[in-house]
Amino acid sequence: PGVNVIIKNTTTGTSTDGTGFYSISVAPGQVLVFTYLGFTTTEMTVGASNRIDARLNSEFINVEDVVITAEFGTKRVSRAIGSSVQNVRASDIIESGRDNFITALQGRVAGMNVGSTSGAPGASTSVVLRSITSIAGNNQPLYVVDGIPMNNSTFNPIDQVGSSSLEYYSVRNLDYGSRGNDFNPEDIESMTVLKGAAAAALYGSDASNGAIIITTKKGAIGKGKLSYSNSFRFDDAYGYPEFQTKYANGNYGTTNYYYISRFGGQYPAGIPLYDNVSSILQPGFTSRHNISAEGGTERITLRASASLLDQQGVIKTSDYSRFNLSLSGKATITKWFTLESSMQYASTENNKVPIGTEGPLYRAMLWPVVDNMLNYLAEDGTHMSTPDYYLDGDLLNPLYGLYKNKFYDESDRFISSVSANLTPIRNAFLRMQIGWDVGMQTYVTSRHPYYDTYQDGYGYYNISKSDFSDPSLNLITGYSNEFFNDKFSFSAQFGYHQQENGVTRVATTGSRFAVIDFQSINNCDPMSISSTQRTSKRRIQAISAQMELGYNNMAFITLRARNDWSSTLPIANNRYFYPAIEGSFIVTELPFMKDVKPVNYRKLRGTLEQVGRDAGPLEIDPQLEPTALWGGGYRYGYTGPNKNLVPEMTTSKEIGFEGRFLSDRVNVDFTYFWTHCDNQIVKGFRMSYGTGFVLNNMNVGTFETWGWEAHIDGDILRMASGARL
Numbered sequence: 001p002g003v004n005v006i007i008k009n010t011t012t013g014t015s016t017d018g019t020g021f022y023s024i025s026v027a028p029g030q031v032l033v034f035t036y037l038g039f040t041t042t043e044m045t046v047g048a049s050n051r052i053d054a055r056l057n058s059e060f061i062n063v064e065d066v067v068i069t070a071e072f073g074t075k076r077v078s079r080a081i082g083s084s085v086q087n088v089r090a091s092d093i094i095e096s097g098r099d100n101f102i103t104a105l106q107g108r109v110a111g112m113n114v115g116s117t118s119g120a121p122g123a124s125t126s127v128v129l130r131s132i133t134s135i136a137g138n139n140q141p142l143y144v145v146d147g148i149p150m151n152n153s154t155f156n157p158i159d160q161v162g163s164s165s166l167e168y169y170s171v172r173n174l175d176y177g178s179r180g181n182d183f184n185p186e187d188i189e190s191m192t193v194l195k196g197a198a199a200a201a202l203y204g205s206d207a208s209n210g211a212i213i214i215t216t217k218k219g220a221i222g223k224g225k226l227s228y229s230n231s232f233r234f235d236d237a238y239g240y241p242e243f244q245t246k247y248a249n250g251n252y253g254t255t256n257y258y259y260i261s262r263f264g265g266q267y268p269a270g271i272p273l274y275d276n277v278s279s280i281l282q283p284g285f286t287s288r289h290n291i292s293a294e295g296g297t298e299r300i301t302l303r304a305s306a307s308l309l310d311q312q313g314v315i316k317t318s319d320y321s322r323f324n325l326s327l328s329g330k331a332t333i334t335k336w337f338t339l340e341s342s343m344q345y346a347s348t349e350n351n352k353v354p355i356g357t358e359g360p361l362y363r364a365m366l367w368p369v370v371d372n373m374l375n376y377l378a379e380d381g382t383h384m385s386t387p388d389y390y391l392d393g394d395l396l397n398p399l400y401g402l403y404k405n406k407f408y409d410e411s412d413r414f415i416s417s418v419s420a421n422l423t424p425i426r427n428a429f430l431r432m433q434i435g436w437d438v439g440m441q442t443y444v445t446s447r448h449p450y451y452d453t454y455q456d457g458y459g460y461y462n463i464s465k466s467d468f469s470d471p472s473l474n475l476i477t478g479y480s481n482e483f484f485n486d487k488f489s490f491s492a493q494f495g496y497h498q499q500e501n502g503v504t505r506v507a508t509t510g511s512r513f514a515v516i517d518f519q520s521i522n523n524c525d526p527m528s529i530s531s532t533q534r535t536s537k538r539r540i541q542a543i544s545a546q547m548e549l550g551y552n553n554m555a556f557i558t559l560r561a562r563n564d565w566s567s568t569l570p571i572a573n574n575r576y577f578y579p580a581i582e583g584s585f586i587v588t589e590l591p592f593m594k595d596v597k598p599v600n601y602r603k604l605r606g607t608l609e610q611v612g613r614d615a616g617p618l619e620i621d622p623q624l625e626p627t628a629l630w631g632g633g634y635r636y637g638y639t640g641p642n643k644n645l646v647p648e649m650t651t652s653k654e655i656g657f658e659g660r661f662l663s664d665r666v667n668v669d670f671t672y673f674w675t676h677c678d679n680q681i682v683k684g685f686r687m688s689y690g691t692g693f694v695l696n697n698m699n700v701g702t703f704e705t706w707g708w709e710a711h712i713d714g715d716i717l718r719m720a721s722g723a724r725l
Helices: 090-095 196-203 360-366 398-404
Strands: 004-007 013-015 031-035 042-045 067-069 075-077 085-088 112-116 125-129 142-145 148-150 188-194 211-216 222-235 247-251 263-266 284-296 300-312 319-334 337-351 406-422 428-447 460-483 488-511 530-551 555-566 575-586 599-613 624-626 634-636 648-661 666-686 695-714
Touching (some): 004 222, 013 222, 142 196, 196 211, 196 530, 196 555, 196 575, 196 666
Parallel strands (some): 142 211
Antiparallel strands (some): 004 013, 004 031, 085 188, 112 125, 188 211, 222 284, 284 300, 319 337, 337 406, 530 555, 555 575, 575 599, 624 634, 666 695
């Protein structure tokens, strides 16, 4: 967005475009107010001229006075926070050119590790803040959009077919992406990263690994504005693996093109050698189009946006597309009652390629360099085998797999939230927030009969549908005030929270294609078709409390407590309580430190907190599974019950230092953390056969992690025009 231009003492205004141009109807004598974050506010009185040029000077924002989004949309001043918190500017995410906001965080947050399964379009991503806190559970942070937890799960097809079935070999190397890819980075207004267990005191046990808090754009006061932007990117593979092209492959002097662990003599002079890796590659291309409309008055602001992302990967047949719609706004009904609402819709389609040892790159690297891999199709439609092909060791041509197999998914998703804020009396508030994250995905896996060695050459087809529904409710009330000539500050909050997670997955599988090149479940032998359905639900209810005391805007101490009740734990152990305490001290507020010129701001902080974590759904009782025996029916699975399961418990300590030096040109943040993780829930733990089961889920693990993290940034150059380096 550009500079805001508003007629003083009115609600009439507009914004400049990217070049600084603006147009507004104004009478002589009126005053125009120019504002932009990070720059001083400028006022200009209108005269007889129809052209007014304004210049805004750079103004460094005091980090200690920045307001940070805290619990479910409430706000806290940065200087009062005792744990490590880092803000990420939305502009940095957009300028990174990444296709999703998660990968754009790489290298921008201290202690954050961002990983991706591959460079293919729509690949799943994972984030770990500092270190893991669970041996078998989820170690990713919680994503919160406008106060509503956002589902970032990744579909695992093995859960549908089981690790012991033949179907396992057809789906084990597939990556179906993570749902965080659905979100449009252009809709982000601000982002705050809460590290460690301190986030759990705010957002519950789901945030035991930290939290990434996202606030979406709600529109700006002023005349309606329509914006359009686009970007185009070309991709090319680089960093090819190095191959030796001197010695032929063989086995004790006999040519054997499949046996690759030994080398024979040198290739004869003049023999053609082929770059087979390049055969599976193509130029990648990505286009993005974004359009938004916003505007409003002091009473109501609205924003609507649409975005289209289209990506062609560098591996042949791989592509990804995403369409986003969003609508958000804020309304001030009365002086003491406001409403905020947001809705995001995402639709994605993704043609995938396998990864790992089933991936085309791995197989292209194994293909003999003396054989042209582009000749993959035989006259009868089957795939060309490797030279000197052995029946027990054929190396499947990856090009045949890319063009004849199908790995595809599509999704539709809605994230919506409505919050009501009431301030019926001075210094008190009541906030109610309702949200819903709901999604529908379809996954297709099809292997051609001539390529499918795992299903006896019959072909394999699987279509899975996965629907999730995650409603949430938060009620928060609070009070704050200052006493004794504003020397002391006090605030308190109490909340009730409810979060549900429901997933229903239906999978239908078949084989023995009637028509060789027709990919459909209806093309499978009816006797081979089978279906499975899995449903899981989880509910957490919680109450929370927080109290903050401050002295002279210099020293702060905050106490928190939360109690969760989880439906996934035994009734006797489904309640777990975890407290937290944090403190901060602003050293530069001491009288003898205020005149130390090189030091603008120094802060010491520390936290001590605990957080509990429940088990996953269906982990305390044995599950019924359909049996293949004559007559059908159900039987228990291999995993037995455990009515003594207790929640995992993590204790965390943290101390840190924040400082700004040389007229705010250099900013530093150092943190030391220590974490003790107890009562680890280990899945598939061996138990006595005398119980009637083979495996069990048990509390059997304890471990510790610790480390240092540092964040340093600054302005090397700061120009009078406001430009920085």
